[in-house]
Amino acid sequence: MIGFLGGTGPQGRGLGLRFALAGYSVMLGSRSAERAEAQAAGIKILARGADVRGGANEEVAAESEVCFIALPYEGQRPTLESLTGQLEGKLVVNCVNALALDGGPHLLNVEAGSSAEECRQLLPGARVTAAFHTVSAPKLLDPDSALEGDVPVCGDDPADREAVVRLANVIGGLRGVHAGPLRHSRTLEAMTALIISINTLYRTSAGVRFTGIDGEDNRADGS
Amino acid sequence: MIGFLGGTGPQGRGLGLRFALAGYSVMLGSRSAERAEAQAAGIKILARGADVRGGANEEVAAESEVCFIALPYEGQRPTLESLTGQLEGKLVVNCVNALALDGGPHLLNVEAGSSAEECRQLLPGARVTAAFHTVSAPKLLDPDSALEGDVPVCGDDPADREAVVRLANVIGGLRGVHAGPLRHSRTLEAMTALIISINTLYRTSAGVRFTGIDGEDNRADGS
Numbered sequence: 001m002i003g004f005l006g007g008t009g010p011q012g013r014g015l016g017l018r019f020a021l022a023g024y025s026v027m028l029g030s031r032s033a034e035r036a037e038a039q040a041a042g043i044k045i046l047a048r049g050a051d052v053r054g055g056a057n058e059e060v061a062a063e064s065e066v067c068f069i070a071l072p073y074e075g076q077r078p079t080l081e082s083l084t085g086q087l088e089g090k091l092v093v094n095c096v097n098a099l100a101l102d103g104g105p106h107l108l109n110v111e112a113g114s115s116a117e118e119c120r121q122l123l124p125g126a127r128v129t130a131a132f133h134t135v136s137a138p139k140l141l142d143p144d145s146a147l148e149g150d151v152p153v154c155g156d157d158p159a160d161r162e163a164v165v166r167l168a169n170v171i172g173g174l175r176g177v178h179a180g181p182l183r184h185s186r187t188l189e190a191m192t193a194l195i196i197s198i199n200t201l202y203r204t205s206a207g208v209r210f211t212g213i214d215g216e217d218n219r220a221d222g223s
Numbered sequence: 224m225i226g227f228l229g230g231t232g233p234q235g236r237g238l239g240l241r242f243a244l245a246g247y248s249v250m251l252g253s254r255s256a257e258r259a260e261a262q263a264a265g266i267k268i269l270a271r272g273a274d275v276r277g278g279a280n281e282e283v284a285a286e287s288e289v290c291f292i293a294l295p296y297e298g299q300r301p302t303l304e305s306l307t308g309q310l311e312g313k314l315v316v317n318c319v320n321a322l323a324l325d326g327g328p329h330l331l332n333v334e335a336g337s338s339a340e341e342c343r344q345l346l347p348g349a350r351v352t353a354a355f356h357t358v359s360a361p362k363l364l365d366p367d368s369a370l371e372g373d374v375p376v377c378g379d380d381p382a383d384r385e386a387v388v389r390l391a392n393v394i395g396g397l398r399g400v401h402a403g404p405l406r407h408s409r410t411l412e413a414m415t416a417l418i419i420s421i422n423t424l425y426r427t428s429a430g431v432r433f434t435g436i437d438g439e440d441n442r443a444d445g446s
Contacts (some may be wrong), residue, residue, distance in 0.1 A: 106406060136435075149436045152417065161270045165302045180420030187413040194375065194410045195433070197403030209428040210421060212359075216414060 001025040002167075003064030005057050006071030006081060008039040011095060014140025015068060015132060015171075021143065022129070022170045027053045028192030031079075032046035036060075036141055046143055061086035065165070066093065066130075073098040073108065073115050080122040088125040095132040096190045105193035107186070114186035116154065127143075129155035129164045131183035133192045135174065138203040147173030148208025154185045177210055224248040225390075226287030231262040231395050234318060236389045238291060238355060239263075243270035244366065245393045250276045252283030252304075259283075269366055277332025284309035289316065289390070291355075294399060296321040296331065296338050303345040303418030311348040316387055317408070320353040320415045328416035330409070337409035339377065352378035352387045353408035358397065359428040372430025377408045395440030400433055 002019050004012035007028030016026045020043065026044065030036035036054030044052040061067055061083045071079055073096050080087075096115040098108040112118035116130035131153040139145040151168035155161035155178055165176030179188070191208060198206045225242050227235035230251030239249040243266065251266065253259035259277030267275040284290055284306045294302055296319050303310075317339040321331040335341035339353035354376040362368040374391035376399055380383040388399030402411070414431060421429045 102407065104404060152421075177421065178424045179417055180345040180424065181327060183327065184413075184417050184420055187410070187417045190407075190410040190413055194402055194407050197407055198375075198400065198433060198436065201401045201403065204435045206436055209432045209434050210418070212427045213421065213425045213429050213434050 001027055001063055001065060002066050002068065002148070003027045003029060003060040004068045004070050005029045005060060005083070005093055006069065006075060007054075007060065008036055009070055009072065010137035010141060011132070012068065012070035013039060013043055013072070014137045015044050015095070015135075016052060017143065018041050018140055018171045019095045019167075020044070020050035020052045023050070025051040027055055027060045027063060029055055029057040031057060033059070051127050058083060058086060063083060064090060066163075069094045069096055071096055076115060076119060077122060080119060084123055084125065087123050091160055091163060092127050092128045093132065093167070094119045095128045097133055099189065099193055101196075105196040107190050107193060113183065114189055116182055116185035119196065120182060125157075127152060127157060127160045129160050130182060130188055131164050131168065133188045134208050136158045136207065139205055147171065148209075149173070150175050150209045151212070152177045152179035152188055152208075154179050154188060156181050160170045163177045169189065170219050177213065224250055224286055224291050225291065227291045228249045228252045228283060228306070228400060229292065229298060230277075231259055231362060232293055232295065233360035234355070235291065235293035236266055237360045238293070238318070238358075239275060240266050240269050241394045242367065242390075243267075243273035243275045246273070248274040250278055250283045250286060252278055252280040254280060256282070272299065275360060276380050281306060281309060281326040281400060287313060289314045289386075292317045292319055292342055294319055299338060299342060303342060307346055307348065310346050313349050314383055315342065315344045315346060315349045315351045316355065316390070317351060317353045320356055320377060320412045322412065324419075324440055328419040330416060336406065337412055339405055339408035343405060350378075350380060350383045351405065352376060352383055352391065353405060354387050354391065354399070355409055356411045357418050357431050359430065362428055364399050370394065371432075372396070372401045373398050373432045375400045375402035375411055375431075375433070377402050377405050377411060379404050406422055
């Protein structure tokens with residue numbers, strides 16, 4: 001089961017919908033179980049009756065095999081501090097952007113370096129990766145909208161990174177790309193600010209794609 | 224004339240070659256005029272006899288209409304401090320990456336925020352933009368190598384940014400993209416580190432392309 005902490009926000013619901021449509025069981029978490037259940041019911045309809053449930057964040061963390069962190073940045077620390085036990089040993093995908101939008105989108109100053117690196121500090125027993133920052137939530141939430149773009153994945157363990165690359169690949173139109181250690185996750189978060197800036201200038205929903213890695217002969221070996 | 228400070232490095236020579244092939248007069252600058260002339264002679268041959276000259280950085284700064292800063296980061300401050308007069312009022316394109324490669328590619332801590340923002344502090348009278356960070360220098364230097372990718376352009380003045388977007392568009396295979404104010408230039412520099420990381424993992428020369436801005440109906444209005 002793929003769980004989403006903060007799963008009632010647009011990014012969590014959108015990714016949850018797409019994984020449900022790809023055949024995964026999905027659970028959306030929120031501080032309020034009732035609110036999560038209501039949002040999950042809506043996503044379940046969009047996902048044509050697939051297995052989408054809602055629950056409190058603690059329940060989602062405990063039941064998840066893979067746990068996405070889709071919280072607003074300011075909610076990350078208080079939420080994760082109480083879930084270290086539930087997430088011990090689990091594969092965690094952080095897609096939190098530590099951004100402010102006042103005066104134009106820009107990174108917040110995060111002492112750990114990035115929201116994903118802060119997440120790793122908060123969950124020392126979990127296998128923390130960073131991905132899915134730049135995928136457009138409105139497009140994810142519209143099942144008729146064709147997605148197009150790459151999902152750069154950062155993580156210090158190549159096997160964990162590979163698992164997340166494969167998860168990205170199950171969503172039609174997206175491609176997972178190994179992007180190196182978690183240290184680069186701040187760049188993934190900054191790219192979201194850049195894309196918001198491009199979206200404003202071009203009145204679009206831009207995504208990112210890396211050129212030059214299309215061939216069969218240069219696949220990452222995960223090392 | 225398009226000038227390149229630090230034009231004898233791979234990025235300066237590569238961009239100079241491509242602009243010369245596109246019909247522009249180009250001048251490569253170096254601390255040593257002799258060294259610049261020797262490198263320019265080599266690029267002139269690759270550019271099939273186009274107008275490529277070499278000279279001391281001061282001479283290049285004085286003669287340029289558009290001046291690219293292609294210096295290594297550590298050379299930026301000492302070089303630019305002596306060229307404020309020559310560059311007064313000119314369009315400057317900073318493609319310097321403030322990166323270190325030890326222990327994996329990563330951004331240096333730059334007090335101004337980015338090398339382009341530092342450049343703006345050093346040249347208060349110039350019109351500073353940031354672009355061309357992520358274009359592969361080896362590909363630029365091989366006239367038979369097809370380029371493919373976007374050139375995000377940052378700058379606070381939309382008209383200056385538009386001028387650099389158009390410059391990117393004259394190089395076959397590249398497309399200039401408005402990416403907002405100079406504040407985002409740190410992200411462009413960080414993306415170079417990310418792409419170096421991807422290049423290592425995939426044994427390739429990756430570039431970046433933005434999806435979702437292909438249509439005619441959503442061109443940036445430059446505002």
